[in-house]
Amino acid sequence: xxxxxxxxxxxxxxxxxxxxxxARGLFTERGYRRVPAEDIASAAGLTRxxxxxxxADKKDLFRDVFEQLAAEMTAQVSVVARAAPDAWxxxxxxxxxxxxxxxxxxxMQIALTDAPxxxxxxxxxxxxxxxxxxxxxxxxxxxxxxxxxIPTPVEPLAQLILAMxxxxxxxxxxxxxxxxxxxxxxxALRTLLSGLVNPARPIGLAQ
Numbered sequence: 001x002x003x004x005x006x007x008x009x010x011x012x013x014x015x016x017x018x019x020x021x022x023a024r025g026l027f028t029e030r031g032y033r034r035v036p037a038e039d040i041a042s043a044a045g046l047t048r049x050x051x052x053x054x055x056a057d058k059k060d061l062f063r064d065v066f067e068q069l070a071a072e073m074t075a076q077v078s079v080v081a082r083a084a085p086d087a088w089x090x091x092x093x094x095x096x097x098x099x100x101x102x103x104x105x106x107x108m109q110i111a112l113t114d115a116p117x118x119x120x121x122x123x124x125x126x127x128x129x130x131x132x133x134x135x136x137x138x139x140x141x142x143x144x145x146x147x148x149x150i151p152t153p154v155e156p157l158a159q160l161i162l163a164m165x166x167x168x169x170x171x172x173x174x175x176x177x178x179x180x181x182x183x184x185x186x187x188a189l190r191t192l193l194s195g196l197v198n199p200a201r202p203i204g205l206a207q
Contacts, residue, residue, distance in 0.1 A: 016054050016064070018044040024065045028106040032062055032114040059118060063127075066115045070131040073101055073111070078135055087142035088149060092193060094135060095165050096186050102172040103182070112173040128166055129159070136161050149196045157196075164192065 022043035026035045037058045041051045055061040077094040084090035101107045116124045137158040143149040168185040175181035 012054065015044075015046065015050060018046060019051055019054060019061060020065050020068060023061050024069070024106065024110070027062065027065060027114065028109050031109055032058075032118050037061075062110075062114070062118055063123075066110055066119070066124075067127055067131075069106060069110055070127055073098065073107065074131040074135060076101070077132075081135065081139065086148065087139045087146065088197075091136065091139035091143065092190065094139070095161070095189060095193075098132075098165055099168055099172060099182055099185055099189070102169040103178040107169075108173040112170050125163075125166075129162060132162050132165075133158055147198055148201050150198050152196065161193075164189070 019040060023035070023040045026040055026043060035058075037051055038048050040058070040061065041048045044051075051061065055064070077097040080097040081090035081094035084093045102112065115127075119127070137154050140149065140152075140154050140158055140161075144151055144154065168189060172178055172182050172185055
């Protein structure tokens with residue numbers, strides 16, 4: 001008797017979740033290059049065949065792991081942004097929160113070290129943009145509408161802010177003194193963003 005479609009889908013989701021969880025732990029601990037596909041399957045309690053049934057190769061699985069991690073990071077900083085009193089301060093808080101994540105082991109290894117090399121710069125940035133860009137653009141548009149930020153084309157500005165934040169995260173992740181570098185990066189980020197504040201409403205960075 002054929003298995004119900006819902007049961008098949010649930011089983012597939014469970015298998016993929018086991019694979020991504022196992023892969024995420026191993027990629028964080030060892031780095032992508034030092035994790036054979038067999039070790040991922042074994043850690044997930046599955047066969048190598050099961051892995052290749054759901055993913056084309058190890059790189060395909062890594063992409064899924066990174067996508068999930070990027071989504072989680074965006075969700076975390078979104079909570080920080082929503083807690084701020086206005087869109088502009090929320091954006092600043094979200095960007096600084098993303099810098100605070102830069103030396104977390106999984107973020108440092110998967111998102112900031114392996115992802116650019118494994119996926120290539122273009123695909124890495126595309127995933128980063130898919131998850132972080134919308135938050136930045138929305139906050140910018142609202143801050144422009146309420147007069148906190150000077151009128152500026154939102155899309156290119158959001159791209160530039162995202163790129164700047166990613167670069168700051170890379171600097172922090174590869175620094176010898178993470179805490180010192182993060183403090184310096186936060187200060188530099190605020191200095192650069194201060195140029196966007198409407199002179200008539202300079203409270204945007206002062207609060």
